[in-house]
Amino acid sequence: MSTWVIVMIVVAVILIGALIALSIYGKKLQARQEASQKELENASQSVSLLVIDKKRMKLNESGLPQLVLDQTPKYMRGRKVPIVKAKIGPRIMSLMCDERIFELIPVKKEIRAVISGIYIMDVKGLRSNLEARKTKVKFSEKLRRKVDELRQEEKAAEKEKADKKQKKKK
Template identity: 50%
Template sequence: MVWKVLLVIAVILVIVLVALYYFGRKLEKRQAEGQAQLDAAAQTVSMLIIDKKKLRMKESGLPQMVIDQTPWYLRRSKMPIVKAKIGPKIMTLVADGAVYDLLPVKKEVKVVVSGIYITAIKSARGGLEKPQPKKGFFKRLFNK
């Protein structure tokens, strides 16, 4: 009796693992295609960073077409939004998570842009500053 239950659980676990492997490979291929498209459309641009915030899609000021194309489950999540002056235009851009932390506010920066997505930082006038890593709860508690 116990062996039959364990056998059924083992079979279900194997099926779940095979399904996760299959869908993981499929998502990996889709991500590689998306990254290839981003790399193909990438260009280096000099811009002045005016402001940066983490905002929801509706509050971000992005074009309505971009909001409509975003999947429904991502519309409520906060995204790293950057307002920058590129030439005479002020634009709202979306930054990569790692790039967002390094972007200096009120400085001129050369970045790699693909559409409205900032993918990398080339250089900054005055140098780039590494942000201080956030301390965890217990480190702050023990420092007091």
């Protein structure tokens, strides 16, 4: 056998081994994540709160308790996370928020939130329904819509011309 065939076989074996290792590691991480999610759901409670401010901040600057900062991994301390400042009863607290819920939270309004510790898991409007912010339409999407409109106008114009020709023939 030539050397390049042997090299290709070795590379293929290494890649297959890496894929197997990654799949096993992924399953373990998924099991951990599901277990922690169940713990959060079991400890969750529904609370009404007044949202004062919301920002994406680094954990060091967020005003969270030192215990929380000590428990987070070092690589996460520099990353920006969604932080919500809210008044719960007489106390003003800084809370972390789920990324997918962050855009739904209105500022300077009262909401009903499902929280677990200092983590906001879900929100509902207290007096009215919450509305998702309108996402910006991308430039390519605007172009696509404009092209579709122009095509429809062309088809309508062609149809009118065809109808006029048929009427003239009769």
